Amino acid sequence: MGVLITELKKRNSSHLYIHSGQHYDYHMEAIVSDIFQLPKPDYHLSVGSGSHATTTAKIMIELEQIFLKEKIDTVIVHGDTNTTLGACLAAAKVLIPVAHVEAGLRSYDKSMPEEINRILVDNMSTYLFTPTIIASNNLKKEGITNGIYYTGQSIVDAIEYIKNYKGLNVLETYKLAPKSYFFITIHRQENTDNHTRFTSIISAILELAEQKTFKLVISMHPRTKKILKEHNLYQTLLNNAYILVLDPPPNFYESIKLQSFAKLVMTDSGGLQEESCIIGTPCITLRENTERPETIQCGANLLSGYQKDKILNAVQTSILKQNNWTHPYGKNGVSGKILDIILN
Known part of the structure; x- marks a missing residue:
């Protein structure tokens, strides 16, 4: 989401960047902000670690207040973390549309906490941005037919960015x-x-x-x-x-x-x-x-x-495999495509 957040702020600095603080270690999180030159979050919730229920509940409580105070139009979430679920639940309860980036992924293993998050978030979202055709079809099999946009995977943008980033050898x-x-x-x-x-x-x-x-x-x-x-x-x-x-x-x-x-x-x-x-x-x-x-x-x-x-x-x-495959995640520019759909 680093490229998407930067692009969103470039288009209009009044858009809010809210950081949950779920990943709070410098090496796990803050260096990413440095690399992608992310702006300082407009809000930092500092929820830290905890059980699934504790983390999700903290995020919901904090975000509900922010959503109502700021009169948010749309909430963009990514992936399958507890931050994603908490933000989606908080938005849905106050009738704010949710845009889910990386929608439609399924392992069909409900023993995975992430799988529960994916299913719930997809069923509450207005915009469902899928990385592949398979992901789009997964949603349709579950009866979700409206608001699906096959855009490709936003990580393609991040990897392209890293190719041009001057970091250590x-x-x-x-x-x-x-x-x-x-x-x-x-x-x-x-x-x-x-x-x-x-x-x-x-x-x-x-x-x-x-x-x-x-x-x-x-x-x-x-x-x-x-x-x-x-x-x-x-x-x-x-x-x-x-x-x-x-x-x-x-x-x-x-x-x-x-x-x-x-x-x-x-x-x-x-x-x-x-x-x-x-x-x-x-x-x-x-x-x-x-x-x-x-x-x-x-x-x-x-x-x-x-x-x-x-x-x-x-x-x-x-180790004997030749790397001659073509990846299915689309071309660079996914983040811009997603924002064009939401903002226009």
């Missing part, structure tokens, strides 16, 4: 060679909070390190670090010469660059499935399902699940 900084490493992220609740899944994934990572073929660069999410320490595994990763733990995790610019130069991306993140697909780096998704099936259909992504042997088999398949 990640290969020099982390002493890496192109295509000599895997870039790995693990943070999904269904993996970190399930002992069997989590230890199986970590076991696969340690097995890959033992092979001494590729370095394993791990972006360390705070939740993952906490669970690793509880299982006495964090130091094991740090002590392995073939594992590079990035703690704090790399910012968005560094993540995109690290994916670009990686031989392979291994992740349970939805966003990285898209990013690696757009960039042209093969991806293994450490889950049983995905809300980004387009990445599999075009040949960029494999679902490995969490079992060690399946992960190792997926790695052997993926």
Whole structure:
């Protein structure tokens, strides 16, 4: 949303940029603002971390007051976070139209908190901006037929922006060679909070390190670090010469660059499935399902699940893959297209 927010403010500075503060760590959030040269938020809610209910409730309470005070015409939300759900609920309760960027994604797994958020937000939104035809069709299957706009994925704009951004040289900084490493992220609740899944994934990572073929660069999410320490595994990763733990995790610019130069991306993140697909780096998704099936259909992504042997088999398949797919997320300019529809 960085490009969209900047473009919105350029068109009319009276439009409000409201930051929930759900992601409050500098390395997880503020550096993104610096890279995209985002304006200072008109409101910063500083909700911080908490349970799903607590975070959503805090956002609803704060935003309802702002919406009524500022006489908001339309609320633009993105993705499937608790911020997105809280903002959408607050707007819907006071009859303000909602524009959902990245509408229509479905994993069809309601054990994922994000899936519940997606379904609820889509059913409350007036504008539904879908990244792909599959996403548009998902909405139609659920009986949502009005207000669907197939625009492409706004992350395409962000990646294009990063291509032209003059940041640090990640290969020099982390002493890496192109295509000599895997870039790995693990943070999904269904993996970190399930002992069997989590230890199986970590076991696969340690097995890959033992092979001494590729370095394993791990972006360390705070939740993952906490669970690793509880299982006495964090130091094991740090002590392995073939594992590079990035703690704090790399910012968005560094993540995109690290994916670009990686031989392979291994992740349970939805966003990285898209990013690696757009960039042209093969991806293994450490889950049983995905809300980004387009990445599999075009040949960029494999679902490995969490079992060690399946992960190792997926790695052997993926490192031989040619990156000759065409990504399905559209061309640069998605943010402007979305704003044209809302504002005109």
